[in-house]
Amino acid sequence: MPTYEYACTKCGHEFEAFQSFSDDALTECPECKGEVSKVYSNVGVVFKGSGFYKTDSRNSKSSSTPAAAPKPAAPAAPAAPTPKND
Numbered sequence: 001m002p003t004y005e006y007a008c009t010k011c012g013h014e015f016e017a018f019q020s021f022s023d024d025a026l027t028e029c030p031e032c033k034g035e036v037s038k039v040y041s042n043v044g045v046v047f048k049g050s051g052f053y054k055t056d057s058r059n060s061k062s063s064s065t066p067a068a069a070p071k072p073a074a075p076a077a078p079a080a081p082t083p084k085n086d
Contacts, residue, residue, distance in 0.1 A: 005041070010034025 002021065007014045008029035017026055029036050 005039040006036045007039050008032060008034045008036050014039070 001018045004017050004019055004025075005014065006017060006026055006029075008031065011029060011032040011034055013029055013031045015030065019026075025038060026036055028034070
């Protein structure tokens with residue numbers, strides 16, 4: 001069951017309630033019997049990287065992986081010093 005967070009608009013009391021998706025939202029503070037509202041916050045789980053999308057596990061002829069990068073060229077040899085004619 002999901003956990004919902006509530007805060008009283010009258011006394012500021014904050015509490016959590018385990019409720020089913022089909023249950024009605026709470027309307028009364030258990031401390032002062034004032035009106036409560038749901039507290040919304042950021043999502044606790046964030047999926048990053050590969051493996052979480054429908055296209056990551058698809059078998060197809062065109063691969064979703066990028067092509068291999070070309071090898072870098074060898075560094076150029078330093079130029080030989082030119083003799084000075086004094």
